[in-house]
Amino acid sequence: MATAGPPIKETQAVVRLWNEWFRRADDAELADGLIKIREAGIDPFEAVFATGVRRFEKSGEYVTDGALGIVPWLRSNCKLSGGAAAERVGVARQLEHLPETQKAFAHGEVGYQHVAVMARTAEHIGVAAVRKAEASLLKAAETMDPGLFTGVAKNFEHRVDAEAALAEANCAYERRYLHVSEPSDGLVRLDGLLDVEGGAILRSALDARMLPGKDDDRTPGQRRADALVDLCRRKTGDGTGSPPHLIIRASVETLMGAAGAPAGELEAGGSVPAETVRRLACDAALTRITGRGELDAEISHASRNIPPPTRRAVAARDRRCVAGSCDRPPQWTDVHHLQHWTRGGPTKLPNLVLLCRRHHRMVHEGGWDLRRGEQGRWDLVPPVRLVAAHARSA
Numbered sequence: 575m576a577t578a579g580p581p582i583k584e585t586q587a588v589v590r591l592w593n594e595w596f597r598r599a600d601d602a603e604l605a606d607g608l609i610k611i612r613e614a615g616i617d618p619f620e621a622v623f624a625t626g627v628r629r630f631e632k633s634g635e636y637v638t639d640g641a642l643g644i645v646p647w648l649r650s651n652c653k654l655s656g657g658a659a660a661e662r663v664g665v666a667r668q669l670e671h672l673p674e675t676q677k678a679f680a681h682g683e684v685g686y687q688h689v690a691v692m693a694r695t696a697e698h699i700g701v702a703a704v705r706k707a708e709a710s711l712l713k714a715a716e717t718m719d720p721g722l723f724t725g726v727a728k729n730f731e732h733r734v735d736a737e738a739a740l741a742e743a744n745c746a747y748e749r750r751y752l753h754v755s756e757p758s759d760g761l762v763r764l765d766g767l768l769d770v771e772g773g774a775i776l777r778s779a780l781d782a783r784m785l786p787g788k789d790d791d792r793t794p795g796q797r798r799a800d801a802l803v804d805l806c807r808r809k810t811g812d813g814t815g816s817p818p819h820l821i822i823r824a825s826v827e828t829l830m831g832a833a834g835a836p837a838g839e840l841e842a843g844g845s846v847p848a849e850t851v852r853r854l855a856c857d858a859a860l861t862r863i864t865g866r867g868e869l870d871a872e873i874s875h876a877s878r879n880i881p882p883p884t885r886r887a888v889a890a891r892d893r894r895c896v897a898g899s900c901d902r903p904p905q906w907t908d909v910h911h912l913q914h915w916t917r918g919g920p921t922k923l924p925n926l927v928l929l930c931r932r933h934h935r936m937v938h939e940g941g942w943d944l945r946r947g948e949q950g951r952w953d954l955v956p957p958v959r960l961v962a963a964h965a966r967s968a
Contacts, residue, residue, distance in 0.1 A: 588615070613682035620686040621679040627666040661690055668693035671701040674708045684712060687720035695727045698742050699735045743769070744939055779805055822846070880909045880921060888926050895930040896952045897944070902930035910934055912944065927952065 592611055599607055630636065631644040641647035648659035665686075669676045675692050678684045692711065696704045704711070707730060714726050732739040752766035768776060783801035786792065792800070827835035828848045838846045880888075889904035907928040913919030927944070929937065933954070936942040941957035 612685065617682050617685050618680055620689075621669075621676065624662065624666040624669050624676075624679075624689075627662055628670055631663065631666070661693075664697060665690055665693045668696045668701060672696065672704065672708060674712060678712050678716075684715045685720065688715040688723055691715075691720060691724050691727050695731055699731050699738055703734045740939060746770070747935070747939075824848075880926070884921060884923070884926070885909055887923055888928055891923065892928040894928065895933055896927045897929055897933040897936075897954055898951065900930055900933060904928060906930055908934045910937065 592615070596604070596607060627644070627648070636644055636647035639647060639651070641650065644663055645656065645659045648654050648662065649656055652659070654662070669679070669689070672692060675684070675689060679686075679689050692704065692715070695711075711727065711730065715723050718726065728739070731742070747769040750767055750769055750772065752764070752768075755763040755765075780798055780801040783804055784794070784797040786797060790797070822838045822840055824838040825836060828838055831848060835848055837848060838850065840846060888909050889907075892904075894900065894904065895902040895907050907930050909926050910929040911919045911921070912925050912927060915921060919925050933942075936954065937944060943955040943957075944952045945955050947953045
């Protein structure tokens with residue numbers, strides 16, 4: 575028996591009503607209208623959409639359109655990006671097993687982004703664990719914005735299964751990337767992803783440098799961009815790294831500001847005006863660290879911070895990341911406690927080595943060990959689980 579078609583006209587009528595209301599509403603009413611359209615309209619519609627996606631996936635009807643899966647079908651037919659389509663499929667699958675969440679979602683008590691967080695949590699640690707704490711998690715979601723609620727959910731994941739939480743964090747870390755485009759029309763485009771730790775470090779560093787000054791008419795985005803460039807121009811402050819060097823090819827005529835002189839050419843690509851070349855040439859200098867006494871400065875008690883003199887001493891001794899054949903220079907490394915300071919390890923030279931961030935993560939998050947090798951180098955020893963997995967695949 576054929577069913578009636580979807581209530582398209584009724585839905586379009588509701589959209590027209592809301593559109594007309596927003597056009598005619600008093601300014602004082604707009605805030606309440608925005609809240610109500612989310613609670614009574616958009617989020618409940620997302621809940622209904624999830625139900626439809628779940629049934630459609632189970633039916634397998636998407637193959638009649640030649641789609642290889644439900645996500646490609648949603649991308650092609652529902653005007654969604656791949657990420658947005660995959661997220662909605664994940665929500666639809668998990669809501670079937672989270673009845674209280676589905677009910678709150680349908681009634682507009684929680685928003686779509688809250689539900690997406692709940693669904694990801696269920697994917698990471700299992701729906702059974704989420705169902706046990708569903709009521710308390712929903713109570714938190716009703717009083718928090720999705721960003722804060724994500725923190726609650728991550729903390730819950732860690733309490734339930736710390737190893738799974740670590741594995742998920744490591745997967746997120748593997749997705750990191752940064753793309754810097756070639757110059758085009760005088761601009762360079764940045765695009766990328768950072769893990770939570772990297773994002774927090776970047777945000778903290780930028781926030782400290784992007785406060786508006788007096789009569790500062792820059793937009794927040796412009797202040798953030800200037801802060802990022804400023805960070806890259808400054809020395810790290812630990813005494814071991816050098817500021818970034820810009821290699822510019824320029825003629826004497828360019829430096830003199832002669833008429834008809836060519837622009838300066840950046841070795842990394844692109845060109846800069848002659849006046850920019852002259853500005854950079856105003857403060858071009860070579861800074862050196864001298865004095866053997868600096869190598870003797872260190873502290874003997876446990877500390878979470880490496881004092882600059884101690885950092886310089888470690889850098890002077892190790893010269894680079896000590897892991898295997900890694901050749902990352904000091905400015906790209908962390909100082910690692912062989913015996914962690916939380917376990918009584920002293921912040922003294924014999925207990926400290928340079929590790930690049932990749933190897934530092936392998937030792938901590940990845941469970942790798944360091945074994946002293948020859949000529950001041952250290953061998954990386956894989957964790958037992960990797961050795962066992964390799965043996966099984968051999």
